[in-house]
Amino acid sequence: MNIAKSARISFGTRLDKTNPKGIHIGQETYLASGVIMFTHDFCRNLKTNTFIGKRCFIGSRSIIMAGIRVGDEVVVGSGSIVTKDVPSNSIVAGNPARIIRSGIRTGKFGKLQN
Numbered sequence: 001m002n003i004a005k006s007a008r009i010s011f012g013t014r015l016d017k018t019n020p021k022g023i024h025i026g027q028e029t030y031l032a033s034g035v036i037m038f039t040h041d042f043c044r045n046l047k048t049n050t051f052i053g054k055r056c057f058i059g060s061r062s063i064i065m066a067g068i069r070v071g072d073e074v075v076v077g078s079g080s081i082v083t084k085d086v087p088s089n090s091i092v093a094g095n096p097a098r099i100i101r102s103g104i105r106t107g108k109f110g111k112l113q114n
Contacts, residue, residue: 003025053088
């Protein structure tokens with residue numbers, strides 16, 4: 001796993017151990033309790049890399065599917081299922097996750113900046 005030393009991972013977060021080399025988490029990123037981050041898809045016989053950028057906040061009980069790239073300074077709403085790549089500087093939420101706001105800036109651990 002490639003997890004930045006400044007990243008924080010809450011208790012209850014599940015990182016896919018089927019393909020641990022595929023986990024990539026950027027600096028000053030926070031994964032809240034219950035987040036699931038996949039790096040494999042059994043049905044498609046796929047083992048791949050999944051990326052979360054710098055200064056992101058991944059809300060509680062969100063799911064990041066295998067092969068997804070979450071850009072820098074992104075907020076993922078609680079309970080979201082991220083099935084497509086997320087561009088930097090945006091907020092996504094829902095099932096499937098959709099962009100609800102763009103052009104945001106975040107600080108440490110994905111805290112929104114004014």
